Amino acid sequence: MALVHPSARLVDAGSGAVLSGDALTAAIAMRVEALAQLQSGVVFARFPNDVESVLRYLAGWQALRPMALIDPGLPAATLADLVERFEPALVTGVIGSPPPGYRVVDDALLGPLWERIARPAHEPHPALGVLLATSGSTGNPKFVRLSREAITANATAIAEALHIAPEELAPTNLSLFYSYGMSVLNSHLTAGAGVLVQSHSLLERPFWEDLARYEATSLAAVPYQYEMLRRLRFDPAKYPRLRTLTQAGGRLRTELVTDFHARMQTVDGRMFVMYGQTEAGPRMTTLPSARLPEKLGSVGPAIPGGRLSVKLEDGSETSQPGITGEVIYRGPNVMMGYAERAADLSLGDEQGGALVTGDLGWLDEDGYLFISGRLKRFGKVFGVRLNLDDVEKLLRDRGPVAAVSGDDKIVIWAEDAEDDVRREMASELAEKLNLHWSGFDVRNIDSLPLLASGKVDYRALEKAI
Known part of the structure; x- marks a missing residue:
């Protein structure tokens, strides 16, 4: 061969x-x-x-x-x-x-x-x-x-x-x-x-x-x-x-x-x-x-x-x-x-x-x-099961983001996101998914951690919660 x-x-x-x-x-x-x-x-x-x-x-x-x-x-x-x-x-x-x-x-x-x-x-x-x-x-x-x-x-x-x-x-x-x-x-x-x-x-x-x-x-x-x-x-x-x-x-x-x-x-x-x-x-x-x-x-x-x-x-x-x-x-x-x-x-x-x-x-x-x-990329907000990939897609026009599962909430890491932008993102998700905004914790990060493959290191983000 x-x-x-x-x-x-x-x-x-x-x-x-x-x-x-x-x-x-x-x-x-x-x-x-x-x-x-x-x-x-x-x-x-x-x-x-x-x-x-x-x-x-x-x-x-x-x-x-x-x-x-x-x-x-x-x-x-x-x-x-x-x-x-x-x-x-x-x-x-x-x-x-x-x-x-x-x-x-x-x-x-x-x-x-x-x-x-x-x-x-x-x-x-x-x-x-x-x-x-x-x-x-x-x-x-x-x-x-x-x-x-x-x-x-x-x-x-x-x-x-x-x-x-x-x-x-x-x-x-x-x-x-x-x-x-x-x-x-x-x-x-x-x-x-x-x-x-x-x-x-x-x-x-x-x-x-x-x-x-x-x-x-x-x-x-x-x-x-x-x-x-x-x-x-x-x-x-x-x-x-x-x-x-x-x-x-x-x-x-x-x-x-x-x-x-x-x-x-x-x-x-x-x-x-x-x-x-x-x-x-x-x-x-x-x-x-x-x-x-x-x-x-x-x-x-x-x-x-x-x-x-x-x-x-x-x-x-x-x-x-x-x-x-x-x-x-x-x-x-x-x-x-x-x-x-x-x-x-x-x-x-x-x-x-x-x-x-x-x-x-x-x-x-x-x-x-x-x-x-992704079959296993899911989180829950107030008991509602959400696909984390779908959550990310809803926010992709706002730049690089990554969603991970928290304690009955979704944590979204967003690059270079000011306070008002993070509030807007949480409200946007709440409106589109018909859930209360408090179920979405949007956090700022200078740059998303990456694996050697160039993919987002979700494990590192989960550990940072």
């Missing part, structure tokens, strides 16, 4: 160096050989956005070593807990003293790493390819177990759905340990295209300088970043080669979908809205740019090889148009299951290619999916 097409290339934004063809193949092969000299088993790869980290990931893939893609900013205590629970053979990109049972190895190609002294007690399943954490740097993360087939199937399907051509060049503005960032990397390498490896965010000037200097052709972003792009007055005409925008990682306001689609249309460009979950490796749908205006609000049909249905309250499933239920996705990219400890890494496929998403939605007559909310 090749992940790197012969024409794929890596461009180092810092040095301008390009790795492609035989040079890229050789660079990966040397790291494969280095891995072969070390303890066998799962590799925990701390994964900053740099070329060396990408080469280690690709070497692990070629060496048939399952790779856990780890946030390099993960707190030391959380990393230590993961190492203790999962007993990886290697931990790359590390600093400091190793935990008990590990020794430090400073490899010329792989860099500093921790190597497990004793052979791991549990052999990973031979189909296992990638492990991705489910909850960023908070809580007690568990891993999504993705097979090699799931990774390659999804990369191929995304490349087909987005029409990624060999001349394309995508920047790594998203974290590569995050499923969306990983999918941008995988889909472009699979399609024989280029990846501009850089570490700056959309809010940093060097990012835009690199985008122009290397003539990047696409940009992937999550909803919060599109809010920032509008504030930055993003103009695609400034970047003659940038002709594709993609959006995933949560619901983007319809107003902004229309806005950015129109901006791209002025330069004969494309805007794609996508939907996915880490558990699907990660993409499940893509809304074709050409059909965006007529299907506004949809996240598109299933990607090639996938199938959608909705589950009703009686447990039955249907693909009939207009019926709302819990979204079910089936496809070769669905995870094998979760892992909470080392023994789980030996398990086979527990999903059978089916993913119960936890999202509510419905299909139209063309099989296009419309997401209406």
